[in-house]
Amino acid sequence: MSVQAVLDDIRKVPGTGEVIPIIDPATEEQISEFTDCGPEAVNDAVARAKATAESGVWSGMADYDRARVLWKIADLIDENAEVLAELESVNAGIPASQAAIITKVGSEWFRYYAGWCTKIDGIARDVNTGGLTGIESHQHVYTLREPYDVVGLIFPWNGPVFNFCAKLAPSLAAGCSSVVKPAEETPLSALVLDRILSEAGVPDGVVNMVLGYGHTAGAAITAHPDVDKVAFTGSTEVGREIVRASAASNLNKVTLELGGKSPVLIYDDADVDMAITMAAFGTFVHSGQACVCGSRIFAQRGVYERVVEGIANMANMMQLGGPKDEGVMVGPLISQKQLTRVLGYLEQGKADGNELVTGGHRLDRKGYFVHPTVVTNVDPDTSRLFQEEIFGPVVTILPFDDDDEAIALANNSTYGLAATAWTTNLGRAHRLAKRLKAGTVGLNCQMQFDHSMPFGGYKQSGWGYESGKAGIEAYLQTKIVWTQM
Missing domain, CATH: 3.40.605.10 (Aldehyde Dehydrogenase; Chain A, domain 1)
Incomplete structure (x- = not known):
């Protein structure tokens, strides 16, 4: 056929x-x-x-x-x-x-x-x-x-x-x-x-x-x-x-x-380059149109600037295009309705004083393409970019100092579908797994799947x-x- x-x-x-x-x-x-x-x-x-x-x-x-x-x-x-x-x-x-x-x-x-x-x-x-x-x-x-x-x-x-x-x-x-x-x-x-x-x-x-x-x-x-x-x-x-x-x-x-608004925690003892690569892919794959996308990244203060720069560089390197175009990593949003929704969130973020490190705009071409977008300087309690599921190629990045702050930021959401933690401290990794309010937790891995394992979410x-x-x-x-x- x-x-x-x-x-x-x-x-x-x-x-x-x-x-x-x-x-x-x-x-x-x-x-x-x-x-x-x-x-x-x-x-x-x-x-x-x-x-x-x-x-x-x-x-x-x-x-x-x-x-x-x-x-x-x-x-x-x-x-x-x-x-x-x-x-x-x-x-x-x-x-x-x-x-x-x-x-x-x-x-x-x-x-x-x-x-x-x-x-x-x-x-x-x-x-x-x-x-x-x-x-x-x-x-x-x-x-x-x-x-x-x-x-x-x-x-x-x-x-x-x-x-x-x-x-x-x-x-x-x-x-x-x-x-x-x-x-x-x-x-x-x-x-x-x-x-x-x-x-x-x-x-x-x-x-x-x-x-x-x-x-x-x-x-x-x-x-x-x-x-x-x-x-x-x-x-x-x-x-x-x-x-x-x-x-x-x-x-x-x-x-x-x-829905989901999945957090990604990156500690300063992590394999930071691997964490950046996987976090960028886990954010922008399918133009962010996946419920498990890690759309909120939290980086320990010692590596925060490195993570922001690395995710932004990855966003700028990702080739957007039609399904048959060579080397394409990210396709379009599904519809004009979804395009209007995502652009509306980005305009709201600009009005709220959020910093757009890269992206934030539609591509100048046919198709519902939005440039992968990295946003910082968001208020976790009031920002719609932080709290609501955008379902587009948009990620917010915030710093944290210790485990308690990281958990408080990660769990500050009505959603609880997935979460990821990057750290080489095995004890900390398993303590984080218990404290993160999510149905699926990845430790030094992201967006893993197998037919034999259950999948579902906490909260909403x-x-x-x-x-x-x-x-x-x-x-x-x-x-x-x-x-x-």
């Missing part, structure tokens, strides 16, 4: 709502369009998913057979890796080399969770409750781990293939039926993945894709009374709306992977965990069965 075929096919997807353009963020040109599915299409998708759940066509399939299907999905993703990576590039503006890596990570989600299909176990005990009641009574008690019938999977535009696979693989492994909604900005790769699911042997109606805006299709999924579970990755603001929708409808269970960075054993447990309910002996 070619990229052009996908661009043509998405125009044919039926819908009853508004026509939504698909824009190449590197050129600002419209490359295709589709029609918002409308609430009736969501109702139909939920009904199909519910019917397959009740029939047991997927949840009742033998564990080994379900595992084989997931493994086949992974193989087909690899076979279609080139077109998926190209779609990821043209649709999301991701440099080609990075898009290829993301696609490979996507297929491995299905291989990892294929192994879990045969390992969904409960517990069993023989219990004597006589000690509680005074009457001798023996029971055999066991638990069943059962899939939710219908889950809604809603994922963002900043990693379409990665996020599609991260949610769907454990959902399928658990035995759930689903309604899947990709972001309206980046629906292209989802068409290929949807076709792959069918080719791999996923029965019709088990996975149902709908295309539309968050406030139309997404809202219809989260408020639907027959959706038992919603898994969402996106902004904290939308996360709150999903919680409100759950409370107003059927109290469906919710997993939320939300989300509810629940994805990946690893925790990832599949998010799609399972526990039933306790008591048997009188």
Whole structure:
């Protein structure tokens, strides 16, 4: 399947709502369009998913057979890796080399969770409750781990293939039926993945894709009374709306992977050059459009000036461009809306008297490009640049003197997704890991990931965990069965 075929096919997807353009963020040109599915299409998708759940066509399939299907999905993703990576590039503006890596990570989600299909176990005990009641009574008690019938999977535009696979693989492994909604900005790769699911042997109606805006299709999924579970990755603001929708409808269970404002601590005893390189990459990768980006850097006073200069130099060295341009490290922002948002933050920073060491402007070319930006002299208590998730290539850098000050600055946030500490003092490193309020802490490493390890956030960075054993447990309910002996 070619990229052009996908661009043509998405125009044919039926819908009853508004026509939504698909824009190449590197050129600002419209490359295709589709029609918002409308609430009736969501109702139909939920009904199909519910019917397959009740029939047991997927949840009742033998564990080994379900595992084989997931493994086949992974193989087909690899076979279609080139077109998926190209779609990821043209649709999301991701440099080609990075898009290829993301696609490979996507297929491995299905291989990892294929192994879990045969390992969904409960517990069993023989219990004597006589000690509680005074009457001798023996029971055999066991638990069943059962899939939710219908889950809604809603994922963002900043990693379409990665996020599609991260949610769907454990959902399928658990035995759930689903309604899947990709972001309206980046629906292209989802068409290929949807076709792959069918080719791999996923029965019709088990996975149902709908295309539309968050406030139309997404809202219809989260408020639907027959959706038992919603898994969402996106902004904290939308996360709150999903919680409100759950409370107003059927109290469906919710997993939320939300925003971040991740701190990076660089001590004067660290490998400072390595810390600078990794911190710059961890800040500006994908133009800062990643929830785990280290967008707040704190450097111990002895190396503060060196860190500021080093991060600024890295920012100036990073080549920006379209996905196919040679040597490109940073692509464009996703949309005009996001460009306006990021530039608005930078103007606010200038008005507040923050010092822009480098960057702070849009590139003089087509595309939604913003120069990687380094900002100092910010007030950690009042600066929006410091406190709010910008989702752009912007980093603030502040000095600190000791551990207590570093922790106070790092934890001065409503978010708690990730954190990093660079120090060769092993004892200090592990003390910092305990004190940092974040779901993931990197010690002398940054933005590490493995399918087997859980991922989630503290505070307003989300509810629940994805990946690893925790990832599949998010799609399972526990039933306790008591048997009188």
